[in-house]
Amino acid sequence: xxAVSLENITKTYDNGKVLAVDNVSFxxxxxxxxxxxxxxxxxxxxxxxxLTTVLLADKGQATVAGFEVVKDYRSIRxxxxxxxxxxxxxxxxxxxxxxxxxxxxxxxxxxxxxxxxKDIYDQIKPFNDRRAGKLSGGMKQKLALCCALIHKPExxxxxEPTTGVDVVSRKEFxxxxxxxxxxxxxxxxxxxxxxxxxxxxxxxLIQKGKIMSVDTPGNIINSFPTTLYAAKSxxxxxxxxxxxxxxxxxxxxxxxxxxxxxLKDNQNGxxxxxxxxxxSKGHSEILIKTITPGIEDSFIRLxxxxxxEVRPGN
Amino acid sequence: xxxxxxxxxxxxxxxxxxxxxxxISFEVSKGExxxxxxxxxxxxxxxxxxxxxxxxxxxxxxxxxxxxVYRQQESIKKNIGYMxxxxxxxxxxxxxxNIEFFGGVYGVSRKEIKERSNDLLETLGLxxxxxxxxxxxxxxxKQKLAFSVAIFHRPKIVFLDEPTGGVxxxxxxxxxxxxxxxxxxxxxxxxxxxxxxxxEYCNRISVMVDGRVEALDTPAxxxxxFSADTIDEVFYQLARGxxxxxx
Numbered sequence: 001x002x003a004v005s006l007e008n009i010t011k012t013y014d015n016g017k018v019l020a021v022d023n024v025s026f027x028x029x030x031x032x033x034x035x036x037x038x039x040x041x042x043x044x045x046x047x048x049x050x051l052t053t054v055l056l057a058d059k060g061q062a063t064v065a066g067f068e069v070v071k072d073y074r075s076i077r078x079x080x081x082x083x084x085x086x087x088x089x090x091x092x093x094x095x096x097x098x099x100x101x102x103x104x105x106x107x108x109x110x111x112x113x114x115x116x117x118k119d120i121y122d123q124i125k126p127f128n129d130r131r132a133g134k135l136s137g138g139m140k141q142k143l144a145l146c147c148a149l150i151h152k153p154e155x156x157x158x159x160e161p162t163t164g165v166d167v168v169s170r171k172e173f174x175x176x177x178x179x180x181x182x183x184x185x186x187x188x189x190x191x192x193x194x195x196x197x198x199x200x201x202x203x204x205l206i207q208k209g210k211i212m213s214v215d216t217p218g219n220i221i222n223s224f225p226t227t228l229y230a231a232k233s234x235x236x237x238x239x240x241x242x243x244x245x246x247x248x249x250x251x252x253x254x255x256x257x258x259x260x261x262x263l264k265d266n267q268n269g270x271x272x273x274x275x276x277x278x279x280s281k282g283h284s285e286i287l288i289k290t291i292t293p294g295i296e297d298s299f300i301r302l303x304x305x306x307x308x309e310v311r312p313g314n
Numbered sequence: 315x316x317x318x319x320x321x322x323x324x325x326x327x328x329x330x331x332x333x334x335x336x337x338i339s340f341e342v343s344k345g346e347x348x349x350x351x352x353x354x355x356x357x358x359x360x361x362x363x364x365x366x367x368x369x370x371x372x373x374x375x376x377x378x379x380x381x382x383v384y385r386q387q388e389s390i391k392k393n394i395g396y397m398x399x400x401x402x403x404x405x406x407x408x409x410x411x412n413i414e415f416f417g418g419v420y421g422v423s424r425k426e427i428k429e430r431s432n433d434l435l436e437t438l439g440l441x442x443x444x445x446x447x448x449x450x451x452x453x454x455x456k457q458k459l460a461f462s463v464a465i466f467h468r469p470k471i472v473f474l475d476e477p478t479g480g481v482x483x484x485x486x487x488x489x490x491x492x493x494x495x496x497x498x499x500x501x502x503x504x505x506x507x508x509x510x511x512x513x514e515y516c517n518r519i520s521v522m523v524d525g526r527v528e529a530l531d532t533p534a535x536x537x538x539x540f541s542a543d544t545i546d547e548v549f550y551q552l553a554r555g556x557x558x559x560x561x
Contacts, residue, residue: 040453040480137354164479166353166508167546168553192480193509195546207482237494253487256514256544257533300483 001066003155003186004028004051009060011046020046021057022209028155028188028202033181035200036190037295043209044190045085048159051188052082065154078106081148085159085190087140091133095124095143098132099150106151113152116183120176121146138169145176156180158189162196174199194296205299212302217295224293224301226250226266230258231274233283242281248273251304260297317344319471319502320365324374327360334360336525337374342518344470347493347503349513352522353553358506359475361522365504366473367391379470392420395464395501398475402460405449409440412448413463420467434462454485458492465496472496474505478512490515510546519545521552528552 011021021043028034049055053073067075243252320342327335363369367390379393417427520530
């Protein structure tokens with residue numbers, strides 16, 4: 001049985017004028033760490049709100065932990081842990097009071113499932129009497145996760161838990177998720193950071209309400225249909241302009257210290273071809289190599305293959 | 315001598331016995347893209363507020379666009395542009411009204427505003443949307459417009475505070491194309507970001523940890539210095555030891 005399933009879910013706002021979720025279907029297996037990857041406005045939060053039974057879809061069906069989101073909403077609410085994107089704990093209550101409150105609401109105690117939260121709770125316990133509103137971003141995030149876990153949920157729904165958090169806290173957070181997964185909890189997590197996709201077992205890439213691909217990060221990368229080159233020179237901005245001006249270049253965009261480039265005609269000798277362009281334009285310190293694409297490359301490619309969904313920005 | 319857009323010497327901001335910014339020193343050249351990185355709570359925002367003329371330092375010296383941060387705050391404000399993810403444009407004014415408002419506030423003449431706003435709308439491909447409320451635009455468009463508005467009065471320096479949060483990877487890159495273009499036209503760009511790949515687009519970057527600048531160099535030199543493959547790793551090595559964490 002799938003821990004989470006969505007079948008043709010559609011959600012519009014503003015009397016049908018805004019299409020937020022467009023016929024979305026995917027399944028999360030029991031015990032899986034599944035990532036929903038996409039930018040702001042892709043529809044991630046609407047999906048989370050439908051799954052947590054606080055928002056009704058226009059069309060389609062969805063189940064969580066085997067229960068239907070409309071009919072069995074009560075059963076779902078006691079079985080999921082939800083961490084919304086916006087910090088939603090009581091700012092005037094202390095760490096301990098928040099935890100006690102959520103434990104009581106779910107008919108349990110902090111002690112009953114202590115093992116599950118111990119790792120995370122220990123890190124914020126020294127500040128037990130501090131009000132939630134006075135905590136740092138990283139500590140709020142940990143407290144919210146503890147509160148979402150206190151009733152030992154079967155399914156954990158985390159909406160952008162790492163947005164706006166620095167690299168160090170983000171790494172720590174993913175370590176926590178891996179440990180929770182080992183305890184058998186199914187986790188559906190969303191993120192706008194493409195580099196976090198590799199930390200999930202399977203991912204769905206979502207853009208403008210539509211799922212572009214659902215697979216393991218490895219398979220998504222392997223299905224990249226053409227050779228990807230990395231290129232750089234002493235003047236990288238000039239190189240970007242020179243390559244884009246060449247009609248044989250299919251795509252060229254900045255990526256870290258390199259440019260990532262694909263050619264219209266995918267053949268051997270592409271690296272030499274690119275090098276020749278750079279040399280003829282007078283570039284120095286030229287470096288061109290073939291590389292393995294990442295999830296962000298796949299995402300960009302999928303977006304460009306659907307021109308109707310990419311706004312004409314320039 | 316190479317022209318400097320920003321010069322900081324032992325710049326410090328103290329709140330009681332807490333050193334939010336602790337003796338930071340660096341220089342930014344004209345037309346440079348300077349990445350200002352740091353963990354949450356490292357002191358980036360405090361330092362940036364001083365450099366924008368919004369807050370006085372406790373000690374040390376700094377000049378921005380040739381103006382002193384103690385005595386010439388108003389001149390600094392006139393010569394810089396500022397954009398943040400959180401606030402930049404008025405959502406319930408139209409695209410054109412926002413341009414006119416900010417142009418006017420920064421003292422651009424009516425005639426200039428008219429000419430430049432036509433050019434700007436054309437470059438952005440927003441002619442049809444010029445009378446739409448900014449609140450109705452997609453996030454990516456808003457960000458591009460906000461950046462264009464921030465440099466509309468042709469400032470010497472533009473400060474960008476996490477400008478690209480939340481947008482898709484294609485739009486994020488279009489935004490950086492605009493940053494490169496501005497820098498090529500001589501505007502100095504001072505930018506903070508949580509995306510470590512964007513740090514690589516900067517000419518030089520600094521990393522703040524607990525109020526101090528712990529590293530400052532080109533991305534390539536920093537990676538070499540820390541024996542790291544990516545700036546992400548450099549940042550992690552530096553910030554891991556941080557004692558402070560805050561919003």
